[in-house]
Amino acid sequence: MAQPTTETAKPRRSLKRAPPAKFKDGVSDPRGLPPACYTSAAFHEREIETIFRKEWVCIGRVEDVAKPGDYVSIDIVGEPLVMVRDLEGNLRVHSRICRHRSMILVEGAGNARSFNCPYHAWVYGLDGRLAGAPEMEYTPGFDRAACRLPGPKVELWEGFVFVNFDPKAKPLAPRVEKLTRFLGNWHMGEMVAVRSFDFHVGWNWKVMIDNYIEAYHHLGAHRLSLEPVMPTRLVRVEDLSGPFTIVHMPHVEGTEVSGFYTTGEEQAKLPAIPTLTEDERRRPSLIHMFPAHLMSTHHSQDHVRAKGRARAARFRARHESGDRPVSAVPRRGRGCERWRHAGLALALCRAAPPVPSGASAVGIRGVAVAAHGPAARAVIPPS
Numbered sequence: 536m537a538q539p540t541t542e543t544a545k546p547r548r549s550l551k552r553a554p555p556a557k558f559k560d561g562v563s564d565p566r567g568l569p570p571a572c573y574t575s576a577a578f579h580e581r582e583i584e585t586i587f588r589k590e591w592v593c594i595g596r597v598e599d600v601a602k603p604g605d606y607v608s609i610d611i612v613g614e615p616l617v618m619v620r621d622l623e624g625n626l627r628v629h630s631r632i633c634r635h636r637s638m639i640l641v642e643g644a645g646n647a648r649s650f651n652c653p654y655h656a657w658v659y660g661l662d663g664r665l666a667g668a669p670e671m672e673y674t675p676g677f678d679r680a681a682c683r684l685p686g687p688k689v690e691l692w693e694g695f696v697f698v699n700f701d702p703k704a705k706p707l708a709p710r711v712e713k714l715t716r717f718l719g720n721w722h723m724g725e726m727v728a729v730r731s732f733d734f735h736v737g738w739n740w741k742v743m744i745d746n747y748i749e750a751y752h753h754l755g756a757h758r759l760s761l762e763p764v765m766p767t768r769l770v771r772v773e774d775l776s777g778p779f780t781i782v783h784m785p786h787v788e789g790t791e792v793s794g795f796y797t798t799g800e801e802q803a804k805l806p807a808i809p810t811l812t813e814d815e816r817r818r819p820s821l822i823h824m825f826p827a828h829l830m831s832t833h834h835s836q837d838h839v840r841a842k843g844r845a846r847a848a849r850f851r852a853r854h855e856s857g858d859r860p861v862s863a864v865p866r867r868g869r870g871c872e873r874w875r876h877a878g879l880a881l882a883l884c885r886a887a888p889p890v891p892s893g894a895s896a897v898g899i900r901g902v903a904v905a906a907h908g909p910a911a912r913a914v915i916p917p918s
């Protein structure tokens with residue numbers, strides 16, 4: 536009877552990797568932030584004063600106020616602002632608090648020829664100048680011409696509207712010149728937002744950024760959806776220096792991400808973007824501009840058909856603050872997968888910090904856009 540043969544088992548290759556002996560220049564410690572940086576009220580206040588009151592923060596798109604008189608109100612780090620297109624066609628951003636007794640002048644969005652204070656009927660032009668103050672001519676030393684609504688510095692970049700509360704802040708465009716060149720073939724300044732929706736979130740603004748610019752979580756949270764199409768192993772980072780990060784998430788050869796979030800009658804087609812290279816057409820890219828502006832470029836001809844009209848999507852999330860400035864992480868569940876799909880499906884996105892306890896403000900806002908003219912732009916909308 537033949538004796539059974541025994542074979543020496545081959546040693547299994549360990550999946551663990553030893554940490555590199557040397558990191559890239561400028562990287563001294565690859566560890567993430569301590570948990571307190573996501574939950575501490577004191578740290579949050581420090582971020583507000585040292586980052587969000589000193590850096591350029593996006594508040595919207597130029598087409599949000601397309602016509603003279605159009606306005607949109609928004610709160611950023613506790614500052615009530617209004618973005619408006621004045622009667623001469625200039626885009627302006629003012630404080631929306633009356634200079635007399637600090638009454639809110641305007642809320643929401645709409646179209647107006649002036650801003651009228653509901654308290655003492657002071658009237659401001661859309662350019663911010665005080666146009667009327669009843670009975671104030673009897674007040675010694677009052678100079679109506681010297682009174683106007685203050686506002687932050689404003690800069691337009693690729694169709695986005697940025698503000699900065701630091702009067703000494705350097706211009707934004709020179710700082711992101713390399714990013715502007717990288718995005719040149721997309722012509723984002725020609726794009727327009729044509730649909731928006733809001734949802735509420737309750738986690739720290741840095742969690743959104745941490746999650747947005749990596750695909751490592753595809754292995755767990757998206758193992759049955761995104762990972763088979765855009766696997767973690769294909770991710771790479773663009774080697775450009777500046778106050779931004781570009782992460783490429785190519786999809787598997789032979790698969791199409793177009794139509795991944797919409798099927799059947801939901802799909803409609805827009806013309807392709809002729810200026811894109813083949814690599815740009817095939818490669819979704821996620822972009823983080825410091826401190827909290829998020830974008831993604833993804834060439835797709837899909838957009839949602841809603842209420843009888845075909846239109847692309849805008850996406851906005853709102854932070855609601857409680858006893859603490861934030862909670863650390865989102866909860867897992869059905870909704871978790873859905874919002875993450877939405878975040879990856881959008882063309883353009885911005886994020887703002889959470890606000891102090893008891894208040895709320897726009898926290899994350901994304902824009903899926905379509906351009907005027909023959910080269911219309913769009914992206915996959917959320918399911």
